[in-house]
Amino acid sequence: MTTRKQRITGNWKMNLALDEALELARGIRNRVRAHVDSDVAVCPPYPYLEPIAQLLKDSPVQVGAQDMDAFASGARTGAVSGPMLRSVGCSFTLVGHSERRAIFGDTNEIVSAKLRAALEHDLDVTLCVGESLEQREAGTTFDVVLEQVESALSTIQAGQMNRIVVAYEPVWAIGTGHTATPAQAQEVHARIRSHIGHLYDADIANSLNIQYGGSVKPDNAATLKSQPDVDGALVGGASLDPESFIQIIRT
Numbered sequence: 001m002t003t004r005k006q007r008i009t010g011n012w013k014m015n016l017a018l019d020e021a022l023e024l025a026r027g028i029r030n031r032v033r034a035h036v037d038s039d040v041a042v043c044p045p046y047p048y049l050e051p052i053a054q055l056l057k058d059s060p061v062q063v064g065a066q067d068m069d070a071f072a073s074g075a076r077t078g079a080v081s082g083p084m085l086r087s088v089g090c091s092f093t094l095v096g097h098s099e100r101r102a103i104f105g106d107t108n109e110i111v112s113a114k115l116r117a118a119l120e121h122d123l124d125v126t127l128c129v130g131e132s133l134e135q136r137e138a139g140t141t142f143d144v145v146l147e148q149v150e151s152a153l154s155t156i157q158a159g160q161m162n163r164i165v166v167a168y169e170p171v172w173a174i175g176t177g178h179t180a181t182p183a184q185a186q187e188v189h190a191r192i193r194s195h196i197g198h199l200y201d202a203d204i205a206n207s208l209n210i211q212y213g214g215s216v217k218p219d220n221a222a223t224l225k226s227q228p229d230v231d232g233a234l235v236g237g238a239s240l241d242p243e244s245f246i247q248i249i250r251t
């Protein structure tokens with residue numbers, strides 16, 4: 001049985017001015033030094049990626065983007081490509097965050113294209129999936145989530161799976177304060193893992209890191225992280241305060 005390292009990622013979303021973002025990054029860097037038993041990562045807004053990647057260069061904290069375009073360059077006003085992210089020091093990107101899906105129209109096909117492009121440009125990927133409240137209440141959670149996983153990974157070979165993390169984020173739990181119960185999270189994580197086993201093999205399934213996201217706070221992180229198939233957290237609101245982010249890492 002593989003032992004998976006916990007991974008805690010802070011998703012800063014569209015928050016903070018530059019000086020606040022740098023201060024937050026410094027606060028995390030200074031506190032994380034002694035706690036390298038988990039992988040720690042942050043996803044600042046695009047304009048801050050380069051200075052924050054510089055600031056965190058000699059620390060264990062990884063820097064990633066919140067999204068990227070599927071194309072490498074061209075007439076795509078407002079878009080940011082994988083090679084650009086690499087050139088400013090990112091090692092990974094999120095794709096398929098529910099806010100990208102709901103607000104910016106990222107379909108499963110677009111998410112799949114972004115994921116493939118990220119790997120082509122040497123970026124690791126955190127693939128976000130999750131059902132809406134309506135879908136949960138209609139009893140279609142597993143169908144929705146497994147379809148998102150399968151479609152995003154449709155062109156991904158077994159040998160590339162070590163570059164991928166999955167983040168299960170029920171939409172109804174994001175930014176609402178209504179976190180999934182540990183049992184609800186565990187149930188979906190276990191289904192994702194067994195589906196990966198079915199699509200690839202048991203070793204890949206056992207090695208896959210599956211983070212939970214959705215209103216993770218210092219006071220609920222421990223029970224979520226203690227579930228056998230929960231390998232860390234993707235944290236939004238609570239990652240904007242270095243103290244609460246560190247507490248989530250330490251629990």
Ligand code: PGA
Binds near residue numbers: 237
């Ligand atoms: P939240 O956001 O922790 O504020 O709920 C999580 C996310 O969207 O990644």
